[in-house]
Amino acid sequence: MGRVVPTSTQKASAEKLCKAISKMKGVEADTIERTSGTSPRWTVSVVCEAENWRKLAESLNNTHSVDYCSMITGIHWPEGPEEKKWEVIYHFLRTGVKNPPSVDGVLQPIVTDPNGVKGKDVPLEIEVSIRLPDTRTPSVASVQDIWVGADWNEKETWDLVGIDFDGHVGMRRVLQPHETPTGYHPLQRHHNLRYHGFEEMYDDAQGFGRKPDDIGKVK
């Protein structure tokens, strides 16, 4: 029974990681107890200065075996405090997954016992927040080469929120059409959800009155 990672193991591991990365310059780390349904879980929450982010990312991946980039969220805070007009939040997981070994050419699956995980194999949730001051061109360092999983997350964050990633190779629109006007990023707060009034919608519900973008262009 109880084949899940014990809360105490996770807490100890989170505190250890927290202590290690707090020593780095420009990094503040803390453990946070979060609820999930009936059971608590321990996570590491990090606030990092933008210029130290790349160093922290390399250390997380190389030294602390954080191997999985789950999600990147960009937030636009136009009414936030001076030092936080933009925010990029990374969510990482430490999975401890390794390639299974083979014996005489036959693969031996790795079946981890959740109660027995220790050291750098203990699964952890890590949240890294990077705050940026008011700017028209917000950007942070890309981690696409460290975690390939961050690649499309970065593309999406630029596409929807407009936060750029320095050193990202092949940035392009992924969710919006390719011909979306430059500088249009819908999750920025000055874009409203609805541009049409109700009357306008009823007058031309199907949009027949609209003109295509490429009118008059040579095809």
Place this chain on the structure above:
Amino acid sequence: MAEMWISMGPQHPMTHGLWTLKIKVDGETVVDTVPDLGYIHRGVEKICETRDFTQITTYCDRLCYASANTWSHSYIYAAEDLLGVEVPERAEYIRLIAVELQRIASHLMWMGAYGPDTGNLSVMVWCLREREMMMDLLQELGGSRMHYNFPRIGGVKRDLPHGFVQRARSKLHLFLQRIQEYEALFDESTVFLVRTQGVGYAKPEEMINHGVSGPNLRAGGVNYDVRWAHPYSVYSELDWEPPVERSSIKGADCYDRYRVRVEEMRVSALLVLQAMEKLPGGSDTYHEPGDPKLLAKAPSRAPEGTSGYHHFEDSRGESMFYIAGGGEGRGKNPYRVSIRSPMFITIPYASKCMIGYKVADIPAIMGSFDPCIGETDR
């Protein structure tokens, strides 16, 4: 031979939903691929900013029509983290039953679609027949057939109806027998074996680095599962193990990904049967909707500066919601909702897996990753 680009899509043979796969071919061999997504982008994240926390549940149901319950639960757990709600135990068991039934239905939908992809048409009808049983059970819980809107922040909409446990038990026992029929249908089909074995290799460490998780990862011979690694719900109370495939040394191929999903359906069925046995308060009692044993009181506003997130094992991998509180109406709406779709990250990786194989292998490889464009494009 000269290389050239071919555009496959946006109408695809192997996915429900629209997307384009641009492939560069040298004769029949795939040399390079570029996936192009976003055809059904609805802007769910933006819409969520103008809705209150209860209303968002329905949007999350509609992220993936084949697996609606797992998506709404994924959101609900993140919202409960944000609002700091502790859920009654009975509600957690009912949620687990709902989610695992949905996982079976989702995998059956995948299997039903994968059969025709690989030249096995009769599988589709068989799988949809069994999916119907799961849909009937889920309909009893949520009231509708596809988008259940079943979980609530702090619990569930309503209790298990009278006789649900008996009906579920008999249907699941029947289902467990019928899985063997599918296995026979697939494993004895030479066409299926030839098309899936030895194509689309993927190795676990590479998958993790690319952000691929869930059944696709477990097919590679590791048992990583969010349900035990970042425990939520009542999985700690039940006796279960995530299925693991013994893949080849080169990694998991399409056949391994099919095998692991079949085993997952078995595990999910056993989890539901166990959860119904252990249901706190017994399976014969019925509580009216809103009873404190089903629904804990939850605040409706989240103050500024708070945030909540939750990693969840979806049918297709690790899904996740991040919610920042403090939006319109003094925190009545979220300020920002961010959704991690497992398939949005997996599709680029699956496209890389095709390089080196023939054009005819593309449906087999792509289909084996179980893509769902509804959640990908959001």
